[in-house]
Structure formats: structure tokens, C-alpha cells
Amino acid sequence: MRLLSRDDLTVGMRFLAALPRFLRTPLSIGEMRAIVRDRFARREARFLARLAEACGLPGSPYARLMDHAGCTVEDVAASVRRDGVEGALATLYAAGVHLAGDEFKGRRPVVRGSLAFTVDPATLVNPRSVVHGLSESSGSRGARTPVPIDLAFVRDHAVNTHLALEAHGGRGWTHAHHGFPGGTSVTNPLEFAKGGRPPARWFTPIDIGSPELSPRYRWGVRAMRIGSLIAGVPLPGPTLATFDDPSPVVRWMADERARGRTPHLWGYASTAVLICQAAREAGVDISGARFTMGGEPTTPARRAVVEAAGAVALPRMGTTETDILTFACAHPQAADDMHFLDDRHALIQPGSGRGTTGVPDDAMLLTSLLDTAPLLLVNVCMGDRATLLRRDCGCGLARDGWGLHLHDVRSFEKLTAGGITFLDVDVIRVLEEVLPLRFGGRPADWQLVERHDGDRARPEVVLVVDPSVGALDEHAVADAFLEAIGGGTGGERLMELQWREARMLRVVRESPRRTASGKILHLHLDKQGRVPVSDGEAD
Template identity: 50%
Template sequence: MLDDLAAGARLLWRLPAFLRNPVRAHGVRAILQMRLQRREANFLGLAARAIYAVPTNPYRHLLAHIGCAPNDLAALVGREGVEGALRALYRQGVYLTVDEFKGRRPVVRGNLTMTVTPGLLRNPQASVHIPVHSGGSRSPQIAAGIDLEDIRAEAADLRLFLAARGGEAWVHSFWSVPGGAAMRWILRISAAGGVPARWFSQVDPAAPGLHPRYRWSARVMRWGSLLAGTPLPAARHVSPDAPGPIVAWMADTRRRSAVPHLLTYPSAAVRVCRAALDAGVDLSGAQFTVSGEPMTAGRLQEITRAGAAVRPVFAAMECGQIGYGCLNPEVSDDLHLATDLHAVIQAGADGSAAGLPAEALLVTALRPTAPFILLNVSLGDQAALVKRSCGCPLEQVGWGTHLHTVRSYEKVTAGGMTFLDAEITRVLEEVLPARFGGGPTDYQLVEEEAADGSPHLRLLVHPAVGALDEHGVADVFLSALGAGPGAAGVMARLWRDAGVLRVERRPPRLSASGKILHRQRVRTAGP
């Protein structure tokens, strides 16, 4: 609590100057070019200050285990470049899987064994102005924190992205859940020179059970913006199943000859567009930026059917913005990798030894303000990683590497909310059988995306379990996932309010190899 109060005081002190001095349009291209030119120096500098100079840093132990001193690392980068050096380090065991990163599994490399926690990987140079916590029912919560200087670092890239889309004068709004992710977007847009007009919250910020942090941090941000003379919007509750107020706001903005821009989740954008179509509201020219779940072809089709345009972004709480949507895409989630701030490699054929799929992404932070020091860390995502010439403005500024078909291999994502695979497994195999009977193969979660892009989760319960209250099963499942007032509780509340989950009495599905997996993904022809 004292840490939260100190962070609130720092935010109130620093925010007015931050809001009065956005990143200038004429300087952002030069900022990006300088970062790209200094990638090797930035990587080595961060390694020197935050890894080699910190005795408790786990990467220091991994590097020492393979005999890689600072001068060895510098020589390796000089020969191979940043990505080449990272691949060489990965092959020698310098990496962390998501389970290792979150402390759920010890790191074992030969005769080296250690336990890592995210706290050991916090950037010692980063400040915390807004505390952000993520975590679930099995893992300890991760305190990340938002540093205003890190927001500014990302804002330069965001301003380039918006300018490439013709979005310098768009009217911005947000629709997500309470917490750090929404506040980070609001501040990022502000630092990029935009003016946030509306903040819609999918969960009522005044709902009982939410941590007080969600309320006071938003209030402090609002107070600080008033002191700066650049007022930021207060959150207004708009539930996922009733997006009418957002449709009305977008229509009103268009009537004023302005372009409405909504930042939200892909499935939430689909809800807005379907509501607009049902109400006969024309959204031609409206803009969406989406993140938090896969931007699939079905979702893209539903959004564009309403006349709106959409671009995805790819981000993670642990490292911020990783990629920005290509303006000449080959697939629905074609992204440009922000190589000025990150280096990304893939596990490749060697990944199986570490329990990683070949396309698993290993992320390394390159900026000194990153919340965590990441060196070849898997955050549970996989994607195609390619270099191609697309001819869009984002390639012209220097982002030549593309990501697409970004999917989680260790998480369940629906409605913009994510739970780790291990958390789902624990509830299916331990909590539900203990409460309702049956065994670990009697419960299965089926993830579906309807043809219209809307997400659905079906919790299959084998009929052999016997009579039970289906609503009770759903409540226990969501309560177990969302135990506590933190981020997991917000996510579970959203799934409940949005009606994403339904229980069905049928045997769990068999995989192609005859296995009963605790969760499966399918695509259906309808909702």
C-alpha cells in the first residue's frame, strides 16, 4: 500500500509536465533512425548496466555459466549483430521460457539450477508512476509499473504509426477494462500528440471487489491532467453486451466531420460494428486499433463490413508495444516489428528441447526504460517472423521485419482477456473435480471463434460426472480463475458479464491423435 501511495505521488508530480510536452511530429523519424543505428550499443549498454552490474540478475548467472563476459558479448555482437548474437546465446542456454520467467519452474542448464521470479528481472533504472499488476490464480501477481519515460519512448513509434495512417487529427477513445493497460494507452496517445476524448470501461470501475488501486490511479491521472490544463477523460461504464453509447459517440463524431478512433480488443470492435449495423449506423471512415487477442480474418471481415478500418498492434505487459499493423498487409494480423525497441528471434528446431514450438517468439528489450530486462524471453506467444518488402510507410521508416499469425501457445484469450494455460489446467483438473466430482479428463475448455469473429468458450463436462448445476459450474470456474481483487479478478468478471462462457454436458473432444486435451481450439460457422 505504501508503494502504491508513493507511486501516486510521483505520478501527480510528474504528469503535468509529461502531458504539456508531447513528442513532436517533426522529430519522431529522427528518433527512430537514431535508435535503429544504435541498436548494438543500446543492447550492450543495457546488458552492462542492468545485467552484469547487478549480482542478483539471473541472466548474469546464465551468461557466466557459458563463460560469456562483457567483452565476449561485445565481440559476439560485433561479429553477428544483435539477432545473431541472441541466437548464439539461445543455443547455449541463455533464454527463459514463460514458466521459468514467472517462477513456476526452476531454470536448469547443465549443472546450473536456479529459481527466477519476475522481481529479479525488474529494470533497476525504471521508475514506477502507475503500479500495474498481472497474475492469476496459480502464479504470484507480477508488479510491473508504468514509467512515464517509457511511455514517451513508445510514443515516438506510435506517432509514426498514426501519421502513416493519416491519424494526426483523429478523435481518440478507449474501451477496455480498468487498470494499467487502459491508462497506458491513454498516456501513450497523449504523449504522441493525440487528445483522448472518451474512456469507456467494460467493467464498472465502482464495482465491489475491485482493488482500490484501479480507482485511485485513474483519479490521480485525471487530477494530474487537470493541473496540466490538458484534461483526460474519466472512465464511463459501457458493458460488452451493450455498446450502444460507443456507436452513438462514433456516429456523433462523424457528423462533426471528424474521424472517430477507438482502441479496444478485436472482439469488442466486432461488437461495436455489429451494433452499428443493427442500428443502421454508418461507420464509414471510422478507425479501430486493436490488441489483446488475435486479429483474425473473421473479425476483420465483420469490422470492415460496417465501413470501418482497423489495424492491429501487438503488445505485452512485460515489454510494451512489440509490433504495429502493416498498411499493406498479406494477412489480417500482419505487423511490423518495432526493431528500434525490441529484438525478436524464434526458438526454431532447437525449441523442442526447451518445450518451445519452433515459432515461439523470444523477446529481448533494447530500451533503457523497459519495465523488465528481457533477454531471449518467451512470453507464451508464437508467430511467423519474416522479412519482406511491403512498400507501406512503416517499411520506409525502417521497420522491415514482419510478424503475423500471432497466437498464444500457453494462454487462453477471449474478449481481450487472457489466462495462462497452466491456470486453466489447474482449475479443470483440480478445482472442478474436487467440487463436482469426476476426474481430470472429464472437463475440457473449447475455444471457438464464430465466423463473425465473436469469441466463445464452451466448458464441456462429461455426462458421467452426474447431475450438477451448470450455472454453478461456470461460477466456480470463473471464481477460481479470478480469485482475488487484481487483474485476474477483472478478467474473470468481464468473461462473466460478457457471457463468453457456457457449460455443456457432453464428453470432451478427442484430438487427432486420440488424446483428451484440457483445451481445444475450433472455428465454427456461427456464434
């Protein structure tokens, strides 16, 4: 039996001691708006303060990059006065002061001319952070990264959460969360509570009592429950709602509607799809329900499934390292039209022809602005790309100062097999539109997995099809995939021919693979030929 470590006990006791005061001091909407106005008013000063702190960390990669570029914090301050925060960051990027995802994680050395070193991610942790818990990135792009959870940062994020809810008329909604123990299953309920609207339910896809689960998660659940009772602001315990049977969520939503209330669930995009599909199959009306959905792209196909159930999709984007970066626009022009929260982070892109290894032209480069940020980031790429647009949409988020919109947010993670490389954006259309239209099923029922074929000692690509889709001619499915993905006369056609010749694609009837935190990625890289075991939650 696994036991709690001394560090786990220390962190747990610190969390339990701090939680009652956190819950007893909610913020009003007026206070939240004042906080955001102050953030914007002092944005340049806050950026320079974070940059100075980041460069002052022992072993700071930013200090080494700036020194190599011949740049000082004073030089950056002059650039900010001249060109603004984003202009100064663009100048730093051009001078080589940035980190690609693999560099940031310490998986690939940073090389800038004669300078070469490897980043230790621990050197990026904000020394101001008080560790009330630990979250971990899901490992969907490699090794997990531990990130401290500080209640001061949760408070800062609650400000954005409740102003976003206000923009969508959601202050009176009944909130619930669906997710694994740890990570956002801790922070999200606390954010709701900080605005005076604690969640009514917490649904989890795994049994909290499972011996497979680390004891620190079970004790974390108990600590949050006990601390909330001491504070007089009780938070819900877990209710099992698996991915195979989300009916408890469906019943809760139907009950809320029957009481004249609006149910609102915070969870993954694929989870929202499964819940809406389950409601339709059961003949349960959940029209009017709201889904704040992230962790995976809110594609047109996923949004369509939610809207077909009469529900409302509210896309979000975030990472474990940053928490939420965007909230849904109330007047969207795309399936995933979102407002970037530039009071909390600065965002630039390299621009046409200015990309580098691991950082394409339209990559998102993020910089921390809050003094409570868990990690100090300066032009760090997390592996996502997006289309950026400034427009006055007229929604509440724009009125509160967030004028930068993002849409078409995708990972630029690559899958390579048989000498052919393509991006996940190239397979989304086939997996979410072409194959379901021809053979049936939902967007979450189809997935591409790369793994090692031990028998033939080479990589293979597996097209995973959920058994719920029904009887299929697997050869016809494989042919349809190859025809659709190879629908061209150039490289796509070459890929199709090469995969056919090498018998690179195989169809397997099983449930799509999930990451350790429960996401269903369009491309799942499974080099070991096994499914990750859940041990926490990411963004």
C-alpha cells in the same frame, strides 16, 4: 472498506507531481522520427548496455546462465561485431541463455545441465525505472506479474504510437480508449497526449465506483484527471460501456462521423467485434471507424466482423511486460500482418529443431533495448509464436525502418483433459468458423473452458455458448464440435473417440469467460471452476 496503502499513496503523489510537466512537453513528428533514427543508429551499443545492466542486477538469472555457459559480456560484444544483435542472441540461446515463460515467472526452475535455480521476477525490474504506477499481467497464463509504469517509458512508447498513426493517415483521427482502470487505460491516453492528440473519450466496462474495485484504481483515475487539468491538457473521465452494452461507443462513433471526423478506438480485439456487431444490429453506420485491436489474436473471423461494419481493423500485439511490440501494416498480406518494433526490442526464434521445453521452434524470444524498459529481458519467451518475414511493403512503417513483419501470432498455451493435449491454434477454426457458420453467433460467442468437475472429481471441458446465439440443440452442438476437432484419421480422431467415451465435453449456455483484464481467450483454463474478478488491465 479497503484503504490505500502507504506505497499506493507514495506512487500516486509521485505520479501527480510528474504528470503536468509530461503533458506540457509534447513531441512533434519530426522529433519522434529523429528519436527512432537514433535508436536504430545506436542499436548494437544499446543492446550491449542493456545486457551488461541485466547481468549486473543482484540475483540476475542472466549472469548465472552466462557464467554456466562460459560466456562474458565481452564475448557477446565480439559476437555482435561479427553477427549483429540477432546473431549474438541466437548464439546465447544455443548456449542456454534464455528463459521460457514459466521460468521467467518463477513457476518452474531453470535447469541447464548441472545448473538449477528459480527466478525471482523482482530481480528483472529495471533499476532505472521511476515508479509512477503499477500494471499487472492479466494472469491468463498463470499468476500476475507486477510491472512498473514509468512516464519516461510512456514517452518512449508514444514515439512509436504516433509514427504508426502517421503511417495510417491517422494523425487527425479522434481517439478513444476502451479498457479497465490501470494499465493501458493510463499509458495509452498519455501516449496520445504526448503527441499533441489527447483522447476525446475513455470507455470502461466496469463502474469506477464499484466497491469491488481496489481504491488505488479509483484514486489513480482522479490523479490523472487532476494532473491533466493542472497541465491544461484535460484528459477524459470514464464513461461506462459494458461488454453487454457497448452502445455508448457506437453512439460516439456515429456522432464523430456526423461531424466529418474519423473515430479511432484502442481496445481488445473481442471488444471491437462486439462494438461492430452492436452497430450492425442497431442499424448504426460506423463505416470508416478505426479499431486498434490487440490483447487477443486478430483472426480472419474477427477481422471479417469489423470489416463487415465498414470499419478498419488495425491489429497490434504486446504484453504487460513489454508494452506494444507491433503495429499494423498498412499494406497487409494476412489478417494480423504487423511490423515488429525492433528499435525497442530484439526478436529471435529458435529455428527448426532447436526448440526446448516451453520454447517451441517458432517461439518469440524477446530482448529489451530501451534504457527505460520496465523489465530487463534477454531472450525471454512470453508464450507466443509467430511467422516472421522481412519484406519491403512500402508503407510508412517500413519507410521509418521497421522491415520485420509478423503474422499468425498465437499463444502456444495448451489445454489438456482426459489425457489429450492440443493447442489453441487447433480450436480457433472450429470456434470462429465452423460453429458460427452452422449455428450462428459471432466469433466471441464461442469458447472452450477446462475446469475441474467436483462431482466426478476429474477435469472436464465445457463448450461455452453465449445465450445471444439463440435456441440450440446442445447435443448437436457437442457432436458438431467433436466431429470438427476430430476431423482426421490420426490423433485428432483418437481425441474425439476418447472424449465421446468419457463424456468429457459439456455444453453450457452462458457468456464466455473473460480474464481479469477483459480478454476473451479461445481456451480458458479455469481449474477452480470460477470466473476471475477484474482487478486491473494487461496488454
